[in-house]
Amino acid sequence: MTPLLSVQGITKRYGAHIGCADVSFDLYPGEVMGIVGESGSGKSTLLNCMAGHLPPDAGQVVFDTRTEGPKDTITMSEPERRMLGRTDWAFVHQHARDGLRMGVSAGGNVGERLMAVGERHYGDIRGKATDWLERVEIDAARVDDRPTTFSGGMQQRLQIARNLVTGPRLVFMDEPTGGLDVSVQARLLDLLRGLVRDMGLSAIIVTHDLAVVRLLADRLMVMKSGRVVEAGLTDQVLDDPQHAYSQLLVSSVLQV
Amino acid sequence: MTDQAYNFAYLDEQTKRMIRRAILKGLAIPGYQVPFASREMPMPYGWGTGGVQVSAAVLTPDDTFKVIDQGADDTTNAVSIRSFFERTAGVETTTATSEASVIQTRHRIPEEPLTEDQILVYQVPIPEPLRFLEPRESETRKMHSLEEYGLMHVKLYEDISRHGHIATSYAYPVKVEGRYVMDPSPIPKFDNPKLGDMAAIQLFGAGREQRIYALPPYTQVVSLDFEDHPFEASKADHPCGLCDATDSYLDEVIMDDQGGRMFVCSDTDYCEARRAAGHKGKDAA
Numbered sequence: 001m002t003p004l005l006s007v008q009g010i011t012k013r014y015g016a017h018i019g020c021a022d023v024s025f026d027l028y029p030g031e032v033m034g035i036v037g038e039s040g041s042g043k044s045t046l047l048n049c050m051a052g053h054l055p056p057d058a059g060q061v062v063f064d065t066r067t068e069g070p071k072d073t074i075t076m077s078e079p080e081r082r083m084l085g086r087t088d089w090a091f092v093h094q095h096a097r098d099g100l101r102m103g104v105s106a107g108g109n110v111g112e113r114l115m116a117v118g119e120r121h122y123g124d125i126r127g128k129a130t131d132w133l134e135r136v137e138i139d140a141a142r143v144d145d146r147p148t149t150f151s152g153g154m155q156q157r158l159q160i161a162r163n164l165v166t167g168p169r170l171v172f173m174d175e176p177t178g179g180l181d182v183s184v185q186a187r188l189l190d191l192l193r194g195l196v197r198d199m200g201l202s203a204i205i206v207t208h209d210l211a212v213v214r215l216l217a218d219r220l221m222v223m224k225s226g227r228v229v230e231a232g233l234t235d236q237v238l239d240d241p242q243h244a245y246s247q248l249l250v251s252s253v254l255q256v
Numbered sequence: 257m258t259d260q261a262y263n264f265a266y267l268d269e270q271t272k273r274m275i276r277r278a279i280l281k282g283l284a285i286p287g288y289q290v291p292f293a294s295r296e297m298p299m300p301y302g303w304g305t306g307g308v309q310v311s312a313a314v315l316t317p318d319d320t321f322k323v324i325d326q327g328a329d330d331t332t333n334a335v336s337i338r339s340f341f342e343r344t345a346g347v348e349t350t351t352a353t354s355e356a357s358v359i360q361t362r363h364r365i366p367e368e369p370l371t372e373d374q375i376l377v378y379q380v381p382i383p384e385p386l387r388f389l390e391p392r393e394s395e396t397r398k399m400h401s402l403e404e405y406g407l408m409h410v411k412l413y414e415d416i417s418r419h420g421h422i423a424t425s426y427a428y429p430v431k432v433e434g435r436y437v438m439d440p441s442p443i444p445k446f447d448n449p450k451l452g453d454m455a456a457i458q459l460f461g462a463g464r465e466q467r468i469y470a471l472p473p474y475t476q477v478v479s480l481d482f483e484d485h486p487f488e489a490s491k492a493d494h495p496c497g498l499c500d501a502t503d504s505y506l507d508e509v510i511m512d513d514q515g516g517r518m519f520v521c522s523d524t525d526y527c528e529a530r531r532a533a534g535h536k537g538k539d540a541a
């Protein structure tokens with residue numbers, strides 16, 4: 001089977017400082033990859049390099065495109081990469097305000113990607129937006145309200161709806177439950193798990209919270225100082241970590 | 257008599273050449289915003305310094321110049337721009353649309369169809385149609401270059417969701433020749449259909465924002481809309497109270513403090529010409 005995403009030797013430096021170094025892995029369709037590690041270990045840097053938000057200093061990010069098959073997204077033209085970014089790819093930011101338009105209604109936020117790919121029927125766009133609000137457990141009556149009137153958990157669910165409405169094939173998530181209350185986190189995780197299952201989503205989830213990957217990820221990479229120190233099936237890594245750093249992480253010495 | 261303290265039309269020749277280059281580039285790429293080095297003009301920005309600089313760059317001594325502000329020739333703004341060019345360029349001025357070769361306008365397109373011998377210069381406050389949703393200029397420039405215009409429809413979507421219909425009635429966004437989305441300046445959307453296929457050259461100048469853009473004659477200009485909420489060039493549903501015109505854009509005028517009001521052509525030259533030809537509305541004395 002062709003990997004959906006094949007990451008080869010991704011390296012990003014900030015001056016002399018290493019953001020992430022020589023990261024490689026394959027992601028197959030329908031798989032969820034978790035990336036864990038303490039704060040500053042390079043998770044976001046890696047994710048942003050993969051998603052086309054940061055140019056890496058070295059490496060390839062080969063995506064299995066619909067029309068042309070596997071293609072390196074680092075070297076493809078910017079219009080092509082941005083087109084991927086609003087069709088087959090989605091990106092869920094840790095802070096909903098980075099991923100939402102706060103001055104635009106919930107319906108407009110969800111509808112934006114539809115309009116970006118050329119939908120021009122108001123009734124249809126609104127209908128799909130309302131459906132998606134319900135799928136992420138937001139009352140459809142809130143469709144015309146701005147996200148500024150939503151709770152943190154609702155904003156994050158709205159951001160997820162906005163990203164999934166065009167049926168992306170790959171979702172990047174950076175600490176999607178970070179900054180939320182514990183009970184709100186649990187509900188969001190349940191919702192994400194349901195969506196990943198129902199839609200057969202492929203996803204890469206960055207988190208420092210092992211509970212998140214335990215619930216969502218099929219496979220896991222553990223990062224330390226910009227490098228992957230251990231990788232494997234989620235249960236294996238969490239239940240029987242091999243690398244000393246993974247052991248520390250799992251024993252929760254490094255948690256928080 | 258031209259005031260000899262100034263070069264013809266106030267700006268020095270080098271500046272006018274720079275502005276003409278921007279205009280030519282704008283004409284070559286219809287709807288594309290061309291940056292230019294806007295000069296200080298002896299008037300506040302709100303008075304249309306972008307339009308004034310464009311007019312200064314295209315005027316020749318043989319031109320006849322007209323200035324309208326919301327359709328009228330006699331507002332303070334229109335009068336002072338007209339007298340500015342009388343003083344600095346010594347050009348003939350007129351209030352008759354058909355007699356003018358260069359017309360500078362704020363907020364209207366004349367009712368009378370323009371010809372190939374005319375240039376219409378618009379004063380533009382905010383040239384970037386994507387600005388209200390995307391304040392970062394680096395990003396809007398990219399959106400234009402990559403034709404990523406979904407955001408424009410988000411604005412119209414918001415309009416409908418809030419008001420039940422597209423409530424944008426001024427500065428209604430258009431797509432030019434199927435390529436660039438353009439802000440037509442704060443003209444009423446009633447005027448939008450006149451933008452397309454116009455015989456005259458249309459030039460747009462934004463002074464504070466340092467942008468010039470243009471529509472060459474007979475350019476395709478389409479107002480954005482949704483399939484189920486099509487664009488409509490609406491106006492007040494009345495005939496003009498003075499000249500009885502049913503095809504002109506109307507202003508509502510308060511007549512007295514008893515709440516009396518009437519609708520009259522916003523294009524005063526058009527209204528006067530019709531009255532001179534014998535047309536009479538119900539409120540005409």
Ligand SMILES: Nc1ncnc2c1ncn2[C@@H]1O[C@H](COP(=O)(O)OP(=O)(O)O)[C@@H](O)[C@H]1O
Nearest residue numbers: 014017018019038039040041042043044045046
């Ligand atoms: N824009 C930046 N400039 C300089 N250094 C950065 C920048 N972003 C991140 N870093 C550094 O790179 C390393 C990895 O950061 P990051 O990818 O944000 O880690 P994580 O997401 O795992 O917390 C850290 O040492 C961080 O300080």
Ligand SMILES: [Mg+2]
Nearest residue numbers: 043044045174
């Ligand atoms: Mg991070």
Ligand SMILES: [Zn+2]
Nearest residue numbers: 496499521527
């Ligand atoms: Zn009239």
